[in-house]
């Protein structure tokens with residue numbers, strides 16, 4: 430199956446890689462819902478509405494920032510894995526577009542081009558008010574809760590929280606890429622969170638072949654032309670190894 434899927438990728442003109450937390454799992458970054466996760470998936474240990482929603486931030490901003498800073502230090506200590514490396518090389522060599530739900534910077538650190546982050550980036554802070562102020566932050570030494578230098582509202586991680594809209598430019602670019610690709614390579618996502626997960630069926634309805642890499646079946650399994658069960662770090666490099 431890996432060989433047949435690899436041949437499909439080798440023949441394709443336009444490839445989009447749609448990824449989720451499973452892409453970074455082998456780098457030591459916890460996933461959210463993976464029932465197989467050794468150290469436990471985040472949402473089995475923490476309440477997403479308390480830590481990843483505007484309401485949770487309003488109720489206890491210190492706790493939210495402390496939790497994101499713990500995730501930031503974990504990401505700073507992590508390294509891109511062979512799946513990140515393979516997707517980055519394919520983006521440089523054949524224009525593969527990475528559409529990711531991940532807020533970490535591991536694709537960027539692997540040298541990927543054309544990375545569309547649908548759920549924002551944990552490597553920046555933005556003003557929680559309306560002034561639009563953004564600041565890049567040091568993942569290894571993230572700042573504590575502080576006011577925006579422009580308007581005084583609190584700064585918060587530049588990620589999309591539950592109940593918030595996705596960045597319009599990223600969504601438009603992702604839709605365009607998924608409507609034009611020959612192959613959509615779905616890597617390490619439960620495909621449970623919308624609107625992002627809707628891109629898989631959207632690409633299929635525009636004629637794209639669907640290749641899924643996951644350590645277990647997911648909500649997208651029914652859409653797959655090829656479902657490759659196993660770790661992304663082992664399977665993804667083989668798909669491009671032609």
Ligand code: APR
Pocket residue numbers: 448449450451452454455460461462463464470530531548616617618619620621622642643644645646647659660661662
């Ligand atoms: N290789 C491939 N797949 C893996 C690996 C691995 N090494 N490890 C875990 N997986 C798979 C799991 O089986 C699971 O299906 O990755 C998937 C991770 O799913 P989730 O934890 O639900 O993460 P994701 O799909 O990215 O979540 C979507 O939900 O919480 C929000 O905003 C957050 O972007 C996130 C969104």
